[in-house]
Every structure is written in structure tokens, then in C-alpha cells.
Amino acid sequence: MNATKTLLAAAAALVTAGAALAEPIKVGMITTLSGGGASLGIDTRDGFMLAVQQAANPDLTVVIEDDQRKPDVAVQLADKLIQSEKVDVLTGIVWSNLAMAVVPAATAQGKFYLSTNAAPSALAGKGCNPNYFSVSYQNDNLHEAAGAYAATAGITKAFIMAPNYPAGKDSLTGFKRFYEGEVVGEVYTKLGQTDYAGEIAQIRASGADGVFIFLPGGMGISFVKQYADSGVGLPLIGPAFSFDQSIIQAMGDSAVGVLNGANWSPDLDNAANAAFVQAFSAEYGRLPSVYASYGYDTANLLLSAMGTADISDPDAFRAALKAADFDSVRGDFAFGPSNHPVQDLYVREVVRDGDILTNRIVGTAMEDRGNAYEGECKM
Amino acid sequence: MSAMLLIEQALNGLQYGVMLFLMAAGLTLVFGVMGLINLAHGSLYMVGAFACAGVAAVTGNFWLGLAASLAAAAAAGAIVELTVIRRLYARDHLDQVLATFALILVFSEGTRWLFGSFPLYLDIPAALAGPITLPGGIxxxxxxLVLIGIGLAVAAGLFWLIGATRLGVRIRAGEADREMIAALGVDISRLYTIVFALGAALAGLAGALVGALQSVQVGMGEPVLILAFVVIVIGGIGSIKGALVGAILVGLTDTLGRFLLPVAFGTFLPPSEATSIGAALASMLIYILMAGVLVIRPGGLFGRA
Incomplete structure (x- = not known):
């Protein structure tokens, strides 16, 4: 009995010692936790921290900072995290303009950046970097999925609409890249616009048989409610951002039946995803969004790389990240040549399930899709 | 482009303008009577929307929510006036801007603390949902349409209040000379609290009515606040009539500009450039309007130049 106890204690001591030998990693997460758009950052953080908690790896510490959706704040935080917190890896930025302000500087200082969301074309093409990995997608992907599927859904004369800012223009370009029908109206709205009566009147008069919108956050909520009330009734399609878990509750039944292009869905059929959705709901009392799924995948990717390589050997660590040897909640997951995912893209439909609204996959839009900018990336 | 579409867009502009008026009326009253720049006016709009969404979610009745929004915004306004704003009347505008900006932060984070970061759900009451067919087939x-009606009714009520009641007489007197009416025995600090609460209630009403059409979320008040400032500058600071005319001008200019400018550019530019340039110019249009009005009438349309 005593001998067994001693043995166990010795084994435990060895395990702890072994763990202490591995190189500890410090992650700096910069994300939006206050102001408009905070729900996206909160979901990113919660998804990421869920995986960190589950792994309970004592070598991994995470420092979380709030960028308030302001590029200047994000830059200051990145400097602070790199200079005084001495982090090895940065992650968490939701918005492309913030990513453009932080990522090139961080990778130039030899830090790794793992993107949980924003993946602007500049960082996928000419500005690609071996230390920059986008776990989520390339920005155009979800718009491409909507475009590729729209004709299948019977939308042959599309009215397309996005806010007048770079991501809005990229969105419409992405939609048109694989859309086989005709575009009968193209409108750029004001960023942050809340009243869409004018645009809805134009849709009614345009002779379109379907509408594509990219209106993230509150803009989408406003549009969908007003659109439903207008009685226009044409099918609506968009990227997942506009119809994700965190915002469809606020749209109510106006959102039911809306199609959206995505690379993840709560009902995606694989064991890792079922476990993730179950654990996330149990921990936070709500269903996860796409942002939560990206956060969760990013943390698991990092943990998988920590298992095979030390951060003190950047080349080995980079190779371990690139191998993407983890169970993604998206099923098959691999990095393409520019460190962006090669993945299946789906189309989801908003459905009512009892008291809550959620998304369900209705079809596959594209298989093993990389991105349009790979050719421009030289690394 | 048909005449019907143009009429529909004009109605949209009118509705937008009337809602802006509800915001601008309170702002212009407070500025005109008390000489106070209140940046937190947008927060009171948010308070109204959240109170309406919260009560409507619990009771299932939009109209109870609407009553709650008036009460909550007026109460929040009165409390803020008694605790913070009152100390600012004698100070210069920069101090007022700083203090009321701080109030925006307090209101935003307080609302987030109470309701969470996720947008709330607030729907149009079932009796008023869906489209109706107007004469001419629109x-x-x-x-x-109901919003236009409510907005115009509130405007009429305000004109009556300011022009034909004892309270209105005092408000106008306070605007002209606050020392004198204090010397005549009017309780000026109580009058200020009432005016501030009235302005807050109007903002709350606008928040609740518009909240049913839009997203009820933290920070929803600030974009409207900027437009409301444009409205009162165009209309003339302190003038309710100016606020009404300015709001409808801004609403029509914005809505029709967004619709007509891309069409106009499309006559001589390729479509994608036309939409993009048209949209960019349309978002500047109300500021161009403001600049134009100020060149011709530096005090605003109905201001005391």
C-alpha cells in the first residue's frame, strides 16, 4: 500500500517535472470587448478560453486586452503585449482595419499571429508572412460561398448591397466572383446606416428575384426587420456574419429562411463539433457563433503545435502550426500555401428551433476552397 | 424610375425626418433654454429603446414598453439633471462637453452591465405590422405611416406647450433672461429639471419607436445624436420650429440623395463607379446642406442670427 503511494507520488512528481521542462507560451489576445461589436469579441474570447480550459495546459498563459474596436488602441496594446508582457503569439482581432494596423508590425518582430477572424486580402496576397496564420478564412470566402450558391437557390437576378467601405467592396467582388446569374442592382450604403427604407424601395422597383446583403452587426438587424415588414418577400442571402448566432435572436422571426454562406455551423456533423457545441452551451448558457468556433479552433491549433514543437525554435513551431494537426470543429482542415485555410464552404438557413433561432446547413457551396490571392503570395 | 418610387422615397424621407425631430427637439430646448451642450442626449434615446425592449419582452406588449420608455427616459433625464447637469450651467461649453461625454460612457457600460452585450429583440406591434396599399398603388x-403621424402629433403638442401654456411662457422667458425670471419668483432650477426631463422623454420615445425598426444595442444613440446636432444647427439653435423644418429637410435630403445621386451619376459614368461615387457624395450631402444654410443664414433658418 505504502509502496504504491510512493510510486504514485513519484510518478506525479515526474509528470510535473516533465511539464515544467516544456517551453511555456504566453499568448496575447487583443479583441473587442466593449462598445459596438463587443459581442463578436466576447464570443471569440469565450471560444478560445473554452479550449484553453479544456486542455488545462499549465505551460499556456493568455493575457486578454480590449481594443474597443479602435486601430490606435489595438496598436498600443500590441506594443505593450510584445514589449512588457513578452508574449510569443498574438491573436483575437475581429476587424480587418485593426488587423492591418497590428499584424505586419507584430510578424516583423518575429511574433506569431493567429487570426481568429479578420483576414484581409492584403495579408493573403502580397503582404503574406510565414508567421501569420489565418485560422478562420480569407475575408472573401463567405461571400464567395453565397455567390456560388445563389443561382442554385433560384436567385438569377440579384440585387446586391454592402456598406461603402473596403470590406463592403470586397464583399460584393467576392459575391460576383462565382455568381452565375445577373446583377440587376448594386448599392453601397452608408457605414453604420440604420434606416433602409430607401434601399428597400429600390429593391422593390428593381425587378430582382433575390437579394444579397453584407451588413454586419446592427446594420443587418435593422435591414432584416425593415425588409420583413416591407412585404417585399424576395429570398435573402448573405455571408454568415450578417446572420450569426449572436444577432439572429435580435432579428426574431424576420430572419427565418434567410440563407447565408459559412464555413461552420452548429449542426455540422463531426464529433469535435458536437462536443464543442455541447461544452460551449453548458459553460456559457448560449449557442456558439462562428466567431466562437474560430476562437476554439485557434486555441486547439496552438495547443497541437505546442505538443510537438517548442516556441524557442520558431522554424519547428511554424512547421507544427502549418501541419494543423488538430480536430477542427469544421471537420477537414488544412492550411494552403499562404497559411490560409483550404476548406469546404456551406450555405446555412436560419431556422426556429423551439424558443431560439439558429442556423442549419442546407447545402455545400464549394469544396476545398482556398482563396483568390494565393498567386500573389511569395514566401 | 417611376413617380411612385419617388413618392415612396419622399415618404421615407419624411418619416426619417420626423423621427430626427423627436431627438432634435429635446436637444434644442435644452441648448436654447439652459445654454447646455448635452452629448448624452443619445444615451437617453438608448435608454428609451432598452426600456421598451425590456418591458415588451417581459409583458409581450409593445405599448406598455412604449409607456415604460417615456417614463424611464424622463426619470433618467431628471436624475442626471439633478446630480450632474445642474453643476454645469455656469461653466463653459468645454466642461459641459467633457462631463456629458463621460455620461455617454457611464450610460453605455451601465446598459451593457444590465442587459449584456448582445442586441435585444424588439418587434413592431402585430396590429401595425406589414405593408398597406396607399392610393396610387404604393x-x-x-x-x-404611424411614425409620421406620431411625430407630427408630438410636434403639434410641443408648439401648443411652448406657445399656449404657462410652462411654455416660463420656458420662453427662461430662454430670454434667466436672472429676471428667477427674480420674478419662478423656481428656475425646477423649471430646468422639467425641461430636461421633457427633452429626455422625447428622446426616449424616439428610441423606442425607432428601436422596433432597428437594432436595439449599446451605442445606438450616438449616430443619431450627430444628425440631431446637424438638424438644430440648420434649424437655428433653440427654435422648435427650426428643429422641425431642419429635421424634415435633413430626412428628405439624406433619403432622396442616397437614391437619386447614384442614378444621376449613372447617366455619364459606368454603373459601379456611379454607385460608389454617388454613395460617397450622398453621405456628405446633409453636411453640404448644413454648410450652405450657414453661409446664407449664419444663425440657422429660424435662429436669432
Whole structure:
């Protein structure tokens, strides 16, 4: 009995010692936790921290900072995290303009950046970097999925609409890249616009048989409610951002039946995803969004790389990240040549399930899709 | 482009303008009577929307929510006036801007603390949902027509209040000479609290009515606040009539500009450039309007130049 106890204690001591030998990693997460758009950052953080908690790896510490959706704040935080917190890896930025302000500087200082969301074309093409990995997608992907599927859904004369800012223009370009029908109206709205009566009147008069919108956050909520009330009734399609878990509750039944292009869905059929959705709901009392799924995948990717390589050997660590040897909640997951995912893209439909609204996959839009900018990336 | 579409867009502009008026009326009263720049006016709009969404979610009744929004915004306004704003009347505008900006942060984070970061759900009451057919065959959402009606009714009520009641006389007197009416025995600090609460209630009403059409979320008040400032500058600071005319001008200019400018550019530019340049210019249009009005009448349309 005593001998067994001693043995166990010795084994435990060895395990702890072994763990202490591995190189500890410090992650700096910069994300939006206050102001408009905070729900996206909160979901990113919660998804990421869920995986960190589950792994309970004592070598991994995470420092979380709030960028308030302001590029200047994000830059200051990145400097602070790199200079005084001495982090090895940065992650968490939701918005492309913030990513453009932080990522090139961080990778130039030899830090790794793992993107949980924003993946602007500049960082996928000419500005690609071996230390920059986008776990989520390339920005155009979800718009491409909507475009590729729209004709299948019977939308042959599309009215397309996005806010007048770079991501809005990229969105419409992405939609048109694989859309086989005709575009009968193209409108750029004001960023942050809340009243869409004018645009809805134009849709009614345009002779379109379907509408594509990219209106993230509150803009989408406003549009969908007003659109439903207008009685226009044409099918609506968009990227997942506009119809994700965190915002469809606020749209109510106006959102039911809306199609959206995505690379993840709560009902995606694989064991890792079922476990993730179950654990996330149990921990936070709500269903996860796409942002939560990206956060969760990013943390698991990092943990998988920590298992095979030390951060003190950047080349080995980079190779371990690139191998993407983890169970993604998206099923098959691999990095393409520019460190962006090669993945299946789906189309989801908003459905009512009892008291809550959620998304369900209705079809596959594209298989093993990389991105349009790979050719421009030289690394 | 048909005449019907143009009429529909004009209705949209009118509805937008009337809602802006509810915001601008309170702002212009407070500025005109008390000489106070209140940046937190947008927060009171948010308070109204959240109170309406919260009560409507619990009771299932939009109209109870609407009553709650008036009460909550007026109460929040009165409390803020008694605790913070009162100390600012004698100070210069920069101090007022700083203090009321701080109030925006307090209101935003307080609301987030109470309701969470996720947008709330607030729907149009079932009786007013869906479109109706107007003479001439225009399909127009009934709720938006009701908004125009409510907005114009509130405007009429305000004109009556300011022009024909004892309270209105005092408000106008306070605007002209606050020392004198204090010397005549009017309780000026109580009058200020009432005016501030009235302005807050109007903002709350606008928040609740518009909240049913839009997203009820933290920070929803600030974009409207900027437009409301444009409205009172165009209309003339302190003038309710100016606020009404300015709001409808801004609403029509914005809505029709967004619709007509891309069409106009499309006559001589390729479509994608036309939409993009048209949209960019349309978002500047109300500021161009403001600049134009100020060149011709530096005090605003109905201001004391």
C-alpha cells in the first residue's frame, strides 16, 4: 500500500517535472470587448478560453486586452503585449482595419499571429508572412460561398448591397466572383446606416428575384426587420456574419429562411463539433457563433503545435502550426500555401428551433476552397 | 424610375425626418433654454429603446414598453439633471462637453452591465405590422405611416406647450433672461429639471419607436445624436420650429440623395463607379446642406442670427 503511494507520488512528481521542462507560451489576445461589436469579441474570447480550459495546459498563459474596436488602441496594446508582457503569439482581432494596423508590425518582430477572424486580402496576397496564420478564412470566402450558391437557390437576378467601405467592396467582388446569374442592382450604403427604407424601395422597383446583403452587426438587424415588414418577400442571402448566432435572436422571426454562406455551423456533423457545441452551451448558457468556433479552433491549433514543437525554435513551431494537426470543429482542415485555410464552404438557413433561432446547413457551396490571392503570395 | 418610387422615397424621407425631430427637439430646448451642450442626449434615446425592449419582452406588449420608455427616459433625464447637469450651467461649453461625454460612457457600460452585450429583440406591434396599399398603388409599411403621424402629433403638442401654456411662457422667458425670471419668483432650477426631463422623454420615445425598426444595442444613440446636432444647427439653435423644418429637410435630403445621386451619376459614368461615387457624395450631402444654410443664414433658418 505504502509502496504504491510512493510510486504514485513519484510518478506525479515526474509528470510535473516533465511539464515544467516544456517551453511555456504566453499568448496575447487583443479583441473587442466593449462598445459596438463587443459581442463578436466576447464570443471569440469565450471560444478560445473554452479550449484553453479544456486542455488545462499549465505551460499556456493568455493575457486578454480590449481594443474597443479602435486601430490606435489595438496598436498600443500590441506594443505593450510584445514589449512588457513578452508574449510569443498574438491573436483575437475581429476587424480587418485593426488587423492591418497590428499584424505586419507584430510578424516583423518575429511574433506569431493567429487570426481568429479578420483576414484581409492584403495579408493573403502580397503582404503574406510565414508567421501569420489565418485560422478562420480569407475575408472573401463567405461571400464567395453565397455567390456560388445563389443561382442554385433560384436567385438569377440579384440585387446586391454592402456598406461603402473596403470590406463592403470586397464583399460584393467576392459575391460576383462565382455568381452565375445577373446583377440587376448594386448599392453601397452608408457605414453604420440604420434606416433602409430607401434601399428597400429600390429593391422593390428593381425587378430582382433575390437579394444579397453584407451588413454586419446592427446594420443587418435593422435591414432584416425593415425588409420583413416591407412585404417585399424576395429570398435573402448573405455571408454568415450578417446572420450569426449572436444577432439572429435580435432579428426574431424576420430572419427565418434567410440563407447565408459559412464555413461552420452548429449542426455540422463531426464529433469535435458536437462536443464543442455541447461544452460551449453548458459553460456559457448560449449557442456558439462562428466567431466562437474560430476562437476554439485557434486555441486547439496552438495547443497541437505546442505538443510537438517548442516556441524557442520558431522554424519547428511554424512547421507544427502549418501541419494543423488538430480536430477542427469544421471537420477537414488544412492550411494552403499562404497559411490560409483550404476548406469546404456551406450555405446555412436560419431556422426556429423551439424558443431560439439558429442556423442549419442546407447545402455545400464549394469544396476545398482556398482563396483568390494565393498567386500573389511569395514566401 | 417611376413617380411612385419617388413618392415612396419622399415618404421615407419624411418619416426619417420626423423621427430626427423627436431627438432634435429635446436637444434644442435644452441648448436654447439652459445654454447646455448635452452629448448624452443619445444615451437617453438608448435608454428609451432598452426600456421598451425590456418591458415588451417581459409583458409581450409593445405599448406598455412604449409607456415604460417615456417614463424611464424622463426619470433618467431628471436624475442626471439633478446630480450632474445642474453643476454645469455656469461653466463653459468645454466642461459641459467633457462631463456629458463621460455620461455617454457611464450610460453605455451601465446598459451593457444590465442587459449584456448582445442586441435585444424588439418587434413592431402585430396590429401595425406589414405593408398597406396607399392610393396610387404604393405598398408602404403601416408602421412607418404611424411614425409620421406620431411625430407630427408630438410636434403639434410641443408648439401648443411652448406657445399656449404657462410652462411654455416660463420656458420662453427662461430662454430670454434667466436672472429676471428667477427674480420674478419662478423656481428656475425646477423649471430646468422639467425641461430636461421633457427633452429626455422625447428622446426616449424616439428610441423606442425607432428601436422596433432597428437594432436595439449599446451605442445606438450616438449616430443619431450627430444628425440631431446637424438638424438644430440648420434649424437655428433653440427654435422648435427650426428643429422641425431642419429635421424634415435633413430626412428628405439624406433619403432622396442616397437614391437619386447614384442614378444621376449613372447617366455619364459606368454603373459601379456611379454607385460608389454617388454613395460617397450622398453621405456628405446633409453636411453640404448644413454648410450652405450657414453661409446664407449664419444663425440657422429660424435662429436669432
Amino acid at each position: 405598398e408602404y409599411p403601416l408602421y412607418r
